[in-house]
Amino acid sequence: MKHNQLELWIISLKVMMLLYAVVSYFMSGAVVSPWMTLFILIYVSLNISFHLIGRYLKLVMIACSIAVLVVFHYALYPLLVVLIPVNLYELAAQLFRNHWLRAAIVFIPLVVLPNEWLLDYGLFAALGFVFLTMLNIYESKVQYLSDETDRMRNDIHQLTVRLAQNEEFMRQAEHAYKLEERNRLSQEVHDQIGHSMTGALIQMEAAKRLMDNDPAKTAELLQNAIHISKEGIERIRLVLKNMKPLTEQLGLRRMKRLTEQFSATQPIRIFLTHEGNLDRIAPIHWKIFEENMMESLTNTMKYAQASVVTVHIQVLNTMIKCMVSDNGNGERQVIKGMGIIGMEERASTIGGTVIVDGSGGFSVTTLIPYKKCEESHGEG
Incomplete structure (x- = not known):
């Protein structure tokens, strides 16, 4: 007044x-x-x-x-x-x-x-x-x-x-x-x-x-x-x-830059971790991980009311996994919208899959078979 x-x-x-x-x-x-x-x-x-x-x-x-x-x-x-x-x-x-x-x-x-x-x-x-x-x-x-x-x-x-x-x-x-x-x-x-x-x-x-x-x-x-x-x-x-520069340096560095830019403009802390030999990840798979990660971060900002997001990249014996999880509200019954469907379609183009879990926060895991990664390297 x-x-x-x-x-x-x-x-x-x-x-x-x-x-x-x-x-x-x-x-x-x-x-x-x-x-x-x-x-x-x-x-x-x-x-x-x-x-x-x-x-x-x-x-x-x-x-x-x-x-x-x-x-x-x-x-x-x-x-x-x-x-x-x-x-x-x-x-x-x-x-x-x-x-x-x-x-x-x-x-x-x-x-x-x-x-x-x-x-x-x-x-x-x-x-x-x-x-x-x-x-x-x-x-x-x-x-x-x-x-x-x-x-x-x-x-x-x-x-x-x-x-x-x-x-x-x-x-x-x-x-x-x-x-x-x-x-x-x-x-x-x-x-x-x-x-x-x-x-x-x-x-x-x-x-x-x-x-x-x-x-x-x-x-x-x-x-x-x-x-x-x-x-x-x-x-x-x-x-x-x-x-x-090495392939994994390009992919990981770009993902770090994307997460830092997102954290700078949104009230969410993002932690990016990795384990395994990242040299096994081809550029096309880095691209899929990046796009799925950004889609997951956007959904988290819109719906989850979360304060912390963890992005973990792991190279396993037969799989390469990228998991984006938050500490938000979660969702017991996940309804697949255009965002999740788009992530699944991107992963399926190289034989991968996407797993969505709404219990204890919300997580989106992109899995790519390692065999497909080897074929991509051979083609490159």
């Missing part, structure tokens, strides 16, 4: 109390009096105007409103005393934060009022105090939540800026790494291959000059050139082999 909304509620309370007093005045048989009209105009003017001015002038205007009520209470109509508690509360709210001090000020007139007005004043004072106190407490809570929201928005903005800075740093680091790798590769090619090719070329140039005069020496030089060239080609093959 904003401050101006709080003021509207206070004005509404005053209007209702004023209507009560005015209606009671006319129901008592009193004639229409210019003094009552004057009182209403003065009271309304004062109580609206002090919502538009500063704090110190507001104190003066509230005090004037209370004085007007006291004067017209004695001179015109005693029941106007029921309008005093709201003004007293507003005056106390400007001076004190403690609700008990405000209550003491609101109920002070009970000491000096005659007995016939004690009940009316006490009832309106109690109702007004409870109503206005609840409004102030509610406003304080809303203000606190608003401040917390602003603080969190500021924190999110700072985190976003830091994330952007980190991403830029990572891009620069990646670019620098690529430049360093290119420089290293260039140097390695120069050191390992350039010398061999230069040596072979020198041998062939010498053989060319001796071709007519010394056939035996020419044959020897050519054989040396062939030997040096073979060594150079072997070094090229080794350099390229060392540059190429």
Whole structure:
């Protein structure tokens, strides 16, 4: 609740109390009096105007409103005393934060009022105090939540800026790494291959000059050139082999990146574990594991209300297994939707199967026969 909304509620309370007093005045048989009209105009003017001015002038205007009520209470109509508690509360709210001090000020007139007005004043004072106190407490809570929201928005903005800075740093680091790798590769090619090719070329140039005069020496030089060239080609093959990452590193690294990206955008912790010789897993099977894993994570986010997900890849003697399990609600009777059917179809293309279990959380296990994996490697 904003401050101006709080003021509207206070004005509404005053209007209702004023209507009560005015209606009671006319129901008592009193004639229409210019003094009552004057009182209403003065009271309304004062109580609206002090919502538009500063704090110190507001104190003066509230005090004037209370004085007007006291004067017209004695001179015109005693029941106007029921309008005093709201003004007293507003005056106390400007001076004190403690609700008990405000209550003491609101109920002070009970000491000096005659007995016939004690009940009316006490009832309106109690109702007004409870109503206005609840409004102030509610406003304080809303203000606190608003401040917390602003603080969190500021924190999110700072985190976003830091994330952007980190991403830029990572891009620069990646670019620098690529430049360093290119420089290293260039140097390695120069050191390992350039010398061999230069040596072979020198041998062939010498053989060319001796071709007519010394056939035996020419044959020897050519054989040396062939030997040096073979060594150079072997070094090229080794350099390229060392540059190429292993298959399991590509598949596992990609799955780690996918799980990290998912955890970064969703309130779920994901643990990726593995055991066995991952080199037996072909690229096509890594692809199936990745797609089934992402489908399982999406379903977990939508339905499971889980906080932890475990992805376990295990290479067995005859099977390769990828199990995605969570600690969510689970499902006693699993109804296969498009997601599960899609996972089953992907696994079936290579002779695999998908097992779904909804007891004790939810788990999706993709099983691929190892024989099929060997055939895929052979075909590749």
